[in-house]
Amino acid sequence: MTLSPARADHRPVYIRIAETLRARILSGWYEGRIDGELPLAREWKVSRRTIQQALEVLVAEGLLVRRHGLGTFVNPKGVETRYRAITSITEAVAGQGLTPEFRVLASCPEAAGAEAAAFFGLGDGAKVYRHRRLVSAGGRALAVVDTILNLALLEGLDLSRLDTSLYGALRAGFNRTVVAAEDRYIPALAGDDIAPLLGIAAGSAIFLALRRARDQTGAAIELSRISMLPVALDISIRHVGFPSATVAPEARQWAYTVGFGPFGT
Template sequence: MKADASAVRDHRPIYIQVAESLRARILSGYYEDRLDGELKLVEEWEVSRRTIQQAIDILVREGLLRRHQGTGTFINKSGVARHYRAITSITDGVRAQGLAADYRILASAPEPASPAARAFFALAEGASVYRHTRLVLADRKPVAVADTLLNLERLRGLELSHLAQGLYEALRQGFGRTIVHAEDRYRPAIADAQTARLLELGEPAAIYIAERRAFDQSGAPIELSTISLVPVALEISISQVGADWPGAAQPAGEPWNYRVGFGNFAS
């Protein structure tokens, strides 16, 4: 099989490997409106037409593609948007509450990578990362300080000092990088003096710290963020589906589903 590097990572069936590569292309904006024809994909991957059809079937079921009889297979933009929203930002949380989201850039420039950043991004000693720090506002009230390090090895020429759109949107449009996997960790903390001043809190002030490690559609590490949030109520819900003891029928869907959200930013 002739395939992208992202489609040869394991020993799964070939149609699943092809589906993985096509999914990455779709999420990165590689296809504007419609998928390449099946015969072109057969030639590119050097596989059977049935293999291509099986791969497309997976993406149709996921909602990323739509088939139109006689005209081809098209990108389902609403389905793609749902995948984008699956990885949410603090700005998404503000807007979801019906509040006006805005931010003020505090720092935005390359800098030498720290040992922790070099380890996460797999950078050589002496490499640089891009630091983008902003104050997030909800209806003009400060609610978070977001300090983000970005992988310059994957984002050559990145410049965000005059960013006028969402960060994830800028990465998709400017670099074809879509954040599709994020690992978040939340913990309570006491704000330092600068953070307390930016969030208009007294001292000492209790806040939440959210730490994010995020990866793009190829599995490359892209973002390392620390977000300091005003002390809103933290909401966590966990749903459990079925069990996996021997002989038990496997339930449909994922066995675990976690959701973390924040209380009313307007309060």
């Protein structure tokens, strides 16, 4: 793989190499030990020192660990720690010590609507994958999750029997990891379609979460609409900046977490 000259990119070469290696790590390209410095240097036609700089970025991020005499390896705990902030509703429920339960309401390809076609960059007549399910815990309905997925990235997708985390399934089955999401959380009223599923009266107050998400390659992969019982939100945002202008924005750490809950009370 070589760096594309099609678009002007004035970032240091080692930063661009680190970006590509980061995407490989998240996609599952490397299961353990990554390629050595010399093969990587030949691949990108750069010096060994440039590769070392790229690897140092990822070691500092916690995505890689060096083992003396053995090489450089993916750090699973580092991957989980850095990207755990982008969670699905399943992970939010499980994070509160509850055991999520599911009932699939719809799971099949369908014609792309205008919003999905625009976000995913699809042409006329394209299809998307719609997955709609009820999430419960302790016998109590908590949320209706209506998700549209970019089928162009997920050939052969079938979630009709999914009983685990959606994000876990996308990563395990397609090497797609959600690493960027735009979320909106707004109050709403339960309509006639949502209210019976949540066991509440039509017109009752609910919370609506809207998500537009991208995977590790930057591709648009998910549109979700989550209708949930009213819960308190705890939103935390952490930015870690660097005073040095030589550190590229891509190498700076940031994280946010959204706490839904407590569910089931």
